[in-house]
Amino acid sequence: MTSKERVVLWVAILASFVAFLDGSIVNVALPAIARDLGGGLAVQQWVIDGYLLTLGSLILVAGALSDMYGRVRVLRVGLVLFGAASLLCAVAPSGEVLVVARLFQGAAAALLVPSSLAMITSTFADAPRARAIGLWTGWTGTAFIAGPVLGGVLVDTIGWRWVFGINVLPIAATMLLLGQLHDQRRQVHGTRVDVPGAVLAAIGLAGTVFALIMQDGMGWENPLVFIPFIVGLVCLAGFIWWESRAAKPMMPLGLFRIRNFGIGNLATAAIYAGISLGLFIVPIFLQEVAGYPAVAAGFATIPLTIMSLSLSTLFGTLAGKYGPRWFMAAGPFLGGCGFLLMLSSTQPLDYWWQLLPGVVAFGLGLAVTVAPLTAAVLGSIDAASSGIGSAINNAVSRIAGLVAIASTGAIVGGTLGYASFHRVLLVSAALMMAGAVISALGIRNPDGPAAAIAPEAAAACHDKAANGSLTP
Secondary structure, three states: OOOOHHHHHHHHHHHHHHHHHHHHHOOOHHHHHEEEEEEHHHHHHHHHHHHHHHHHHHHHHHHHHHHHHHHHHHHHHHHHHHHHHHHHHHHHOOHHHHHHHHHHHHHHHHHHHHHHHHHHHOOHHHHHHHHHOOOHHHHHHHHHHHHHHHHHHHHHHHHOOOHHHOOHHHHHHHHHHOOOOOOOOOOOOOOOOOHHHHHHHHHHHHHHHHHHHHHHOOOOHHHHHHHHHHHHEEEEEEEHHHHHOOOOOOOOOHHHHHHHHHHHHHHHHHHHHHHHHHHHHHHHHHHOOOOOHHHHHHHHHHHHHHHHHHHHHHHHHHHHHHHHHHHHHHHHHHHHHHHHHHEEEEOOOOOHHHHHHHHHHHHHHHHHHHHHHHHHHHOOOOOOHHHHHHHHHHHHHHHHHHHHHHHHHHHOOOOOOHHHHHHHHHHHHHHHHHHHHHHHOOOOOOOOOOOOOOOOHHOOHHHHHHHOOOOO
C-alpha cells in the first residue's frame, strides 16, 4: 500500500466513522435531552427524524455532487458542515435549535459516506480495493459497538451535549489528513444533479413526517397537521411522476421492474421500519420507564450489534451458496420473534430474563437478514447499476425508519409505559414479519451462481448491517 493509498484509506475510515458514531451514540441520549430542553417524545422523535430527513433526501444526489465537484472537495465541505452542525447541537439552547442543527447535520452526513467510498474506489486497483473496503467496513463497524456505551458514559458523567461535541476530534484528524490530498480532475463530465427530484422528495418527506409527529399533540383536524400531510403526499406523488420522465433521475424507476430489486426494496421498507421503531423505543423505555442509567441502556443493545457484525459475513456466504430467499424470510421472522419475547417485560424490569433473550434473538435475525437482502437486491441488477442500486436500497431503509419513528407518538398514545411499550413492540414485530412474508413469496433464488457484487456497493449498505439502518 502506497503512502497516498494509506492516507486515502484513513480519510475514508475517519470520515465515515464520525457519521456512523453519530448514528449509534444519539439514541441513548434522548431522555436526557428531553429532560433538559423539554418537549417530551416529540422532541426525541425530531432529534432522530430531523437527521434522517435530510440524510434520506440527499443521499441519492451526494454521489452526483462528488462526481461533479471532486471527492476531496465534497468530503471537505461535508466535514466542515458536519463539525459546525455538531457544535451547534452541543450548545443548542432549545429543542427547536437542536432540531434545526440536526437537519444540517444530516445534510452534511449525506456527503460523507458516498464520497469516502468513492475515494477508495478511484484510488485502489481491483484486488487491493476489496481489502481496503474490508478494512473500512471493519473499522467503521466499531463505531456502532462503541457508540451506545460511549454515549451512556458521556450522558451519565459530563452531560448529553458532549455526545455531539465529541465529533470534533475525528473531524479535526480527518481534515489534517485530507490536506495531503487533492482532486486531480472532475471524475465524470456532464453529470447533473436532479434538483427537482431532490426538492420534491425533501418537501414530501418533510410534510408527512411533520404531520405524523405533530398529530399526537394537535390532532389530525388541525390545519397545521393535515395541510402539511396533504402537501407532503402530493409532493411524493410528484416525485414519482418526475423520476419517471427525468433525463437523469436520482432514482431510476426502471430498476424496480426487476423482480428481486423491486420486491427486495419492498421487504427492506417493512423490515427496517420495524427495526428502526424497535431500536428507537428500547433505550428510551429503559431510561424513562424502567429507570436505568444511560450507560446501562447503552450496554443493553450491544449484543445485537456484535452478533450482526460478527455473523453477517457467514450468512452472506450461505446466501451466496443456497440463494437469499429463505434467509430473507427466516431472518426477519426471527427478529420479529425477538420483539415478541420482549413482551414478557413487567415491572420491575429484569433485563437478563425479560429483554436479553429478545435482544439476542433479534440480533441473530438481523445477522441472518442483512447480507442476503443486499445480495438479493444488488445481485439482481448489472454491475454498472450497482452503485445507484445500493444508494436506493440504503435510502429506502432510512426513509422507512424515518416514517416509522415519526409514527411512534400515534402508537404510544400519550404516555410511555409498559403497555404502550408493548404496543410498539407488537407493531415492530408485525412489520418485520410482513417483510418475511414479502420475501418468502416474492424473492426468487438465481438459477445459476450468484452474481458478483462490487464490494463498494455492498459496503454502502454496511451501516444497515451494523445497527439495523438507523444511523441517525
